[in-house]
Amino acid sequence: MSNKMAALSPHISTITLNVNGLNSPIKRHRVATWIKEQDPTICCLQERHLSSNEKHRLRVKGWKTILQANGKQKKAGAAILTSDKADFKIRQIKRDKKGQNIIIKGTFHQEDITLINIYAPNTAAPKYIKQLLTNLKKDINYNTIILGDLNIPLTSMDRTSRQQINKERVELNEKLDQMDLLDIYRTLHPKTAEYTFFSSAHGTFSRIDYVLGNKASLNKFKKIKIITSIFSDHNAMKLEINYKKKAEKRTQMWRLKTCY
Known part of the structure; x- marks a missing residue:
């Protein structure tokens, strides 16, 4: 019964991390252990550096569903893992060839x-x-969550260096605003300066890893935090989403009336 209750929980947690390569067996073991400790509903990984036939190289007990996109070479690579405990049903998958x-x-x-x-x-x-947001315009709605390594700080607060925001960043932020997408961390922590990446080449800290959501779903975003990682040059971000209100409404809809 407890497992069934867990599966029906209205809470979902998503975590995103650039793992900076998973070719080392020791590192894969550490990442798998870390995922189990964090216990997210959905785990998004970037820069895996694995080929399409190496899906089995990252096995995490309790996360049987591992969906990945890989290029021809062992570069880049994005993957989504979903927990066995979650009542998550996948209808469609789109993979980038690169x-x-x-x-x-x-x-x-x-x-x-x-x-x-x-x-x-x-x-x-x-x-x-x-360009990706433009291409995916039809796929993006109020229930869309965008996670990952954007490889760019969106605002001046997201870096320790004081370079001016250039035209490309301004245009990207305008695009996000046009599509009603917001930086969930900055929205919930408007004055906090925390970072997810350290550039040893430039000696600067920045937040280039993001979780974006739709403005209409802001009330569902319960909590977001940055989690330190010791096996990557990036830190992770974890978001907790609450579907409780909607779930309660459904429960009331299906409640049977007792007639006397």
Whole structure:
């Protein structure tokens, strides 16, 4: 009964992390252990550096469903893992041939959800993201969550260096606003300066890993935090989403009347 109750929980947690390569067996073991400790409903990984026939190399007990997008070479790579405990039903999967993104559509707690896991390229990241959003316009709605390594800080608060925001960043932020997408972390923590990446080459900290959601779903976003990672040059971000109100309404809808 406890397992069934867990499966019907109205809470969902998503976690995203750039793992910076998974070719080492020791590192794969550490990542798998870390995922089990964090216990998310959905786990999004970027920069896996695995080929399409190496899906088995990252096995996590309790996360049988591993969906991945990989290029021909062992570069980039994005993956989405879903917990066996979650009542998550996948209807559609879209994979980028270069391994820069993967999209899944499905239902959680009988509610539609679209997840877009992005690993933006190191060069021309704003242009890439802007074009991707344009291409996916029909797929993005109020139940869409975009996670991943965008490879660019969206605001001046998201980095320790004080460079001016260039035109490409401004245009990208305008595009996000046009599509009613917001940076959930910055929305819930408007004055907090926390970072997810350290550049040893430039000696700067920045937040280039993001979780974006629709403005209409802001009341569902319960909590978001940055989680330190010791096996990657990135930190993770974890979001908790609450579908409780909608679930309660459904319960009331299906409640039988007692007649006397």
